[in-house]
Amino acid sequence: MALSKELLLRIYRDMIRHRTLDYQMIKDAQSGKMSPAWHSGLGQEVIVGPVALLRKDDYVTYTHRAAYVWIARGMDMKEIIAEHYGKATGCAFGKGGTHIVKPSLGILGRSGMQGGHFLLAAGMGIAAQMRGQGQVVLMFFGDGCATRAPLHEAMNYASIWKLPVVWFCENNGQSMSVKLDKTWAIKDIATIAGSYAMPGKTIEDGNDVIAVTEATQEFLDRARRGEGPALLEIKTYRWRGHLEGDPQLYRTREEVAEWMKKDPVKRFEQVLLARGLLTQEDIHRVQVEADAEVAEAQRFAEESPEPPPEDAFNAIYATTHS
């Protein structure tokens, strides 16, 4: 199935927008403008592709390394940066930080307990199934949190109940400072799909955005048709440490350099150039626009006020109207 030109160009643009934003956030984490807990997604931008496939009323859950998900889903950079700065104009009004939220885009928040979102995603699948309007849940997780127990409870029952969930493993081979061979007894996490009687697929070259997006489309369609969950795994790599300030003693510079040669953004750019879908002028323009967008959003966040202290007591309980 061919992805449309419009979709491919949108994916490319959002990959550049993500990358530009990510570099800004790295700078801010290093300078102390925000918490050092910035989990850079540089090197894993293929995720933009799968997210771009979603319908507006679909749900998506994300990992701690996820600016590409927020960007591809259509969030405004202003409320992303402002939230990380702890400003009143952030999407969670300065209460969430990296726990980015936008219910109208199907982003219902994030559990700080890694892997807790397997269960939340299954639950969103229950809601989608009960509503019966063909909504799906695209659930991103890393190889690290996948060793936690919630994966089992969620995947097993999602299969039993045929919930419309696509489990998407961003396998970057590193659980904080621990390598995959110390956290998993198997090499390909998608092989567990068989244990839950659902289709599973590993994409060894996980930095090929077209292959990854097409494979996701197949599983999303299947889930939308009511045929149940599936598990897609891609092998990829994060360029930065687990968070800023990570001394990265668990890997060599050579290993990082090797993966940087497989840059998903540059590779996609080459493909688009070769197909005549993109020109050097376009590349330049997309970057200039992204720079301007990030600069404006950063300025907005910087100039925004902190929330007033009394806001700490807001929104703890919802007011019931039903």
Next chain:
Amino acid sequence: MREIQQAQAIQEAIAEEMRRDWRVFLTGEAVGPGGTSPTRPPKEILEEFGENRVRETGIIEQMLAAGSAGASMAGMRPIVDFMYGDFMFPAWNEILQAGLWRSGHGGCENLSVPVVFMAHIMSYSGGGFSHARAPIANVWHGPGLKLVLASTPYDAKGLLKTAIRDDNPVVFFSHRLLNRVNGPVPEEEYLIPFGEATIRREGRDATIVAVSYMVNLSLETAEALEQEGISTEIIDPRTLEPLDIDTILASVEKTGRLVVVDEDHIRCGVGAEIAFQVQEKLFKSLKAPIQRVGNLNTPVPVARSLMSAVMPTKEKIMAAVKKTLA
């Protein structure tokens, strides 16, 4: 008025709310017609609503809690039956996070988590340290969860219906020793608002604040005390979050003496919180130090002799009341 058991009152509340709102569903271990949950719905419920809305499961406490929380964030209104209160602990992180979720995300676009976590306190069952706990104070401690303890069939039905319609995560406790107790429940629909305590018994000399089965135990104790000429007033808060402290304060202002009774561990417990709030407001009206009766700080034992040493009993409540009168 007809009389029904508390378990039936709970079943009726669930069925009525499922009929009223297609977003309401029931899930839990053994909640099917053949299940062992004390409040499993009758067979007709499964026939009426189907497996989409009566989702019986095996042992998956984390999935029950967070799966239901996730469904509720996405617009549904799940009721989770954990059976034993103890079985909430494997899902403790997920239950607490349901309470933190809305505020933690700033209430963005009015994000809410309208889920009911129902469980039965299994005290006095001989279940021991991991099957007979009453995790009341644990729930009450943090922000974001509402906390309901029903001590009569009437309250159970009215409060559970309110809980299901509430836009927040609500923990609803029934009790194994209350589920089979009969009480008047009208045929017509009614709701009981949260945050309204009820006076179970009027009296002059001392106030007892008690929740769940401790209300019944305190009522029995009050009869015995009456024989000795001591008149006690018994307040059942019905919901601890929100707490109707005013009704408690008014009673203590009248009697000048307070005993708080619950089944959870005493340390950092229900009694500690209520006693603190009362002394803060009414220090000068108090005629004696406030007394607490609760589960002493030991794991719940099995042998009856040990259990009575640890758990609240009529004798201990009597002694506590008398201490305030000494």
